[in-house]
Amino acid sequence: MEDVILRTEGLTKAFRGFVAVREVSLAVRRGTIHAMIGPNGAGKTTCFNLLTKFLEPTGGRILYNGRDITRSSPADIARQGMVRSFQISAVFGHMTALENVRIALQRKRGDCFDFWRSERVLKRYDGQARELLDAVGILEFESVPAVELSYGRKRALELATTLALEPEMMLLDEPMAGMGHEDVGRIAELVKRMAKGRTVLMVEHNLSVVADLSDRITVLARGEILAEGDYEAVSRNPRVIEAYMGSGHA
Numbered sequence: 475m476e477d478v479i480l481r482t483e484g485l486t487k488a489f490r491g492f493v494a495v496r497e498v499s500l501a502v503r504r505g506t507i508h509a510m511i512g513p514n515g516a517g518k519t520t521c522f523n524l525l526t527k528f529l530e531p532t533g534g535r536i537l538y539n540g541r542d543i544t545r546s547s548p549a550d551i552a553r554q555g556m557v558r559s560f561q562i563s564a565v566f567g568h569m570t571a572l573e574n575v576r577i578a579l580q581r582k583r584g585d586c587f588d589f590w591r592s593e594r595v596l597k598r599y600d601g602q603a604r605e606l607l608d609a610v611g612i613l614e615f616e617s618v619p620a621v622e623l624s625y626g627r628k629r630a631l632e633l634a635t636t637l638a639l640e641p642e643m644m645l646l647d648e649p650m651a652g653m654g655h656e657d658v659g660r661i662a663e664l665v666k667r668m669a670k671g672r673t674v675l676m677v678e679h680n681l682s683v684v685a686d687l688s689d690r691i692t693v694l695a696r697g698e699i700l701a702e703g704d705y706e707a708v709s710r711n712p713r714v715i716e717a718y719m720g721s722g723h724a
């Protein structure tokens with residue numbers, strides 16, 4: 475039997491009668507990088523927001539590790555090991571890169587945001603925070619306030635703060651959005667490295683990144699699953715080609 479970490483059954487979301495996601499039954503296998511793609515308006519973001527609990531479904535169920543999380547809060551599922559990164563930025567601009575990762579480590583430990591905590595106690599996290607900054611390739615910027623980092627480096631910092639939470643599963647919302655060519659390559663490599671020993675589900679528009687990273691791809695169109703498989707299979711699927719052509723998005 476395949477080992478499925480995240481499963482949806484008939485997941486549906488309607489906005490005042492308009493069905494943005496219709497009866498989506500998805501199975502994400504443990505240890506894989508799974509991408510959700512589709513033309514504009516396909517329902518990817520809505521689906522992603524349902525999975526990360528930022529939206530309530532109007533129908534269907536979501537199961538994480540076999541447990542029904544359909545009505546769980548985002549904080550609940552984060553505690554269970556499923557963490558969302560990107561777009562909703564976890565980065566505090568006025569704090570340095572190191573301080574940002576340190577705070578994420580504190581959160582993981584369950585310490586509250588205690589900004590009055592003594593420097594000495596906070597310093598305990600520095601070693602681990604530096605390891606994470608090193609892992610995402612921005613250790614040399616540890617003392618730079620996040621707001622002064624380049625876009626790509628800020629994203630790397632976001633990844634470091636996500637990794638600090640030691641997620642079992644990471645949900646990445648358009649990790650390459652707004653990136654220049656160089657950064658795309660760097661972040662793609664990073665995602666690949668981070669995915670070792672975890673499961674990643676991402677929504678991504680950059681199809682060459684999707685081709686490079688994903689083990690499995692679900693193509694959505696008009697709120698429904700149009701095709702599923704590896705990149706080879708879905709990119710040759712006539713229905714997928716038609717959906718992309720029809721949207722002027724090929």
Ligand SMILES: Nc1ncnc2c1ncn2[C@@H]1O[C@H](COP(=O)(O)OP(=O)(O)OP(=O)(O)O)[C@@H](O)[C@H]1O
Pocket residue numbers: 489492493494512513514515516517518519520521
């Ligand atoms: N809050 C909302 N209220 C009403 N309609 C919505 C809402 N959110 C999304 N929709 C509609 O649902 C459909 C799917 O939107 P969604 O943003 O999920 O698509 P997407 O695949 O992420 O598109 P894109 O690639 O353009 O980001 C669209 O027609 C959109 O207009």
